[in-house]
Amino acid sequence: MGIVEIDNIAYEYIRRDEEGNVEGIVRAIDGISLDIKKGEFISILGGNGSGKSTLAKQINAILYPCEGTVYVDGKDTSDEENIWDIRQSAGMVFQNPDNQIIGSVVEEDVGFGPENMGIPTPEIIERVNEALKTLRMYEYRKHSPNRLSGGQKQRVAIAGVVAMHPKCIIMDESTAMLDPIGRKEVIRAARALNDVEKVTIILITHYMEETIYSDRIVVMDKGRVAMTGTPKEIFSRVDELKKLRLSVPQSTALAYELKKRGVRLGEGILSGKELVTALCRSYATM
């Protein structure tokens, strides 16, 4: 059994107008099953309104499915008794860095989760220092979060989750508000946690470039899983992705264009390096 098991879930919410009358029911998730293995790095891609954030919130027991069941580390999320265990084993990092930092000093913020879990003081300090070192934010531990860059703030937020010793971290569009450097910082941190600490990572994003290192990509559309596969498999389906309000990285698009023009290249080229290597292999002798 995987760390996260999503069994045919649906989620609906009621849209109301200003007077509170029911305007209609929105089916944000419409029959999704997903099994996430321990230590996996999985990316969930999808355009705005595809339901990917709603899905993320199901894993952290912020929302409960209307139909079906979500198990996190073997525990049912809709069972009230499991809620704190689940939130501890599946940590969540949100989109807006300013709206998720609670402490006014970096280290106090990182300590917030362990404090809530009722961990003894000396161990909290140990966990905070360790988490800050892992995220390479230790030298900023006494700083005010307001003075940090976007990428640094998100790393503090990740450290706050890491200090709770989760088995899995969900990043709900955590890079959407960052500049390219900040995005790189956050992705690098996520990959390191996955590689070194073997933490399961669920990365939710609409930036294709960020997903190329994942073990598996799930593409969502209108509350359903539209595609699933390895990055190579997904990225070779350029036209389908475009229909789902998504786009491929420029290097992949270039490879696709070259292939259309008759250049001999393999499927699913993910990066510029791969493209150059593939070109060398086919044409270097000329």
Place this chain on the structure above:
Amino acid sequence: MIRDITIGQYYQTDSVLHRLDPRDKLAGTLIFIISLFVAKNVTSYAVATAFLIAVILLSKVPMSFILRGMKAVVIILLITVLFNLFLTPGITFVSFWKIRITYEGMKTAAYTAVRLTYLIIGSSLMTLTTTPNNLTDGLESLMKPLGVFRVPVHEIAMMMSIALRFIPILMEETDKIMKAQLSRGADFESGGLIKRSKALIPLLVPLFVSAFRRANDLAMAMEARCYHGGKGRTKMKPLVYRGSDYIAYAVIIMYFVLIVIAQRVGML
């Protein structure tokens, strides 16, 4: 301009005052404020002045930084002083047109000005040398006995610490929205009172919407990190009194005794 407000801000440095237990500083500030109302003559004010200067020096917060914070309240200060100056009855010093300034008025105005200034400097010294979290920890700890009367002490403290964290963010946001609406031709400066308050709608609506969005996000982020009220919660930095904290208590009590004596035996 908004950046100039230093009240409630924390000034990061390392000083005796910074290291002091927040309960010390809270109690000390309270006693200092009471002392300002006890003091009514030059001698006792001299004692208060000496004490305040000593504390400022100990805090290592630059004087310019403290004074910058005063700019924000200078108008309130002025109004109070003018009220006292013109509206206190007594022996006339000068009078012209319908306005009469009395000796008593001048005296009260001067004392009020000093008292208010000291009050603001004193309390901003507390916030300047104490991180908001530390401050609320102190408050929580001092108010703990109220828990017996079902006062939600922890919740109040948490609300305060969050409010303090979001003040600078919302200030920045106000600045940004203001600029954006100015770019759309908004005018916040001309017209009478009604027109001006109407002009604030394009600023206030987005600000409230944003504050609610942030509150919503934050609540979710806190829950995701297992926050469930004060029950069963431990502290990363529990408050423990050290030797220097007892000395500080002794100093502040000595100061208060001194003020009372100065008030009794002092001049004017």
Place this chain on the structure above:
Amino acid sequence: MSIICDHVNYIYSRGTSDEIHALKDVCFKIEDGEFIGIIGATGSGKSTLIQHLNGLLKATSGHIYINGEDIYDSDYSLKKLRSRVGLVFQYPEHQLFEETVLKDVCFGPKNQGLTSTESQMRAYEALENVKMGEDCYDVSPFDLSGGQKRRVAIAGVLAMKPEVLILDEPTAGLDPEGREEILHLLKSLHDEQGITIILVSHSMEDMADYAERLLVMDKGSLIMNGSPREIFQNSAILEEIGLSVPQVTGVLREMRQKGFDVDISATTIEEAADSIMRALGL
């Protein structure tokens, strides 16, 4: 409408310990009808610079001329300047405040002193420009989706009929399709209505696709000024200041290193494909 920045300096919190020299001797000229891109790492002074162009910030020293007129002249009207130079901030949807979309878009024109009917005409036109249909006019802006809100907010500035439109990262946080929509909109405003566009963006790929000329900022100074083709030849400098070149330019560069005889000046997918085809002799 031409814009000239003449030795513009700007210092934040002057005379205090946290004094920041945010703009250092910035000089450039923007001609009528250009599509300009401004690139630079976070904190390089891009936002400060664009706030000078519509008078939200006043230079500590130096001059800014709009159509030859000095905007710091005592009789120059800032209100007039702001209706000629429209500025769209980052996340502009955070400034929506009216009960309906239409009313919100009318806010700018009304501030310009237009009558209610004139303002509405302007709003209709602007909403049409951003592809917002009639069915949304009476909807509360808070009920729209993220991408729609963004477009309504841009319409709010467009309705003032600016001759220059400045946008600070208008695509931030949108999905690829949403980003494309906004960029297309800017291109059509530029091509069809002749509006001068000044775009601040972190995406080198978007800049290569849309901008005619790039201004590169670093630590408050304007360090490069030229066509995307010229600018993206300097990959070493760009990387040093925290920027990059478009991915395809990087691919071409790497091919050259591997011994392919390829023209490395291409910055878009089409151009890059062309030059690779030529290099491969296909």
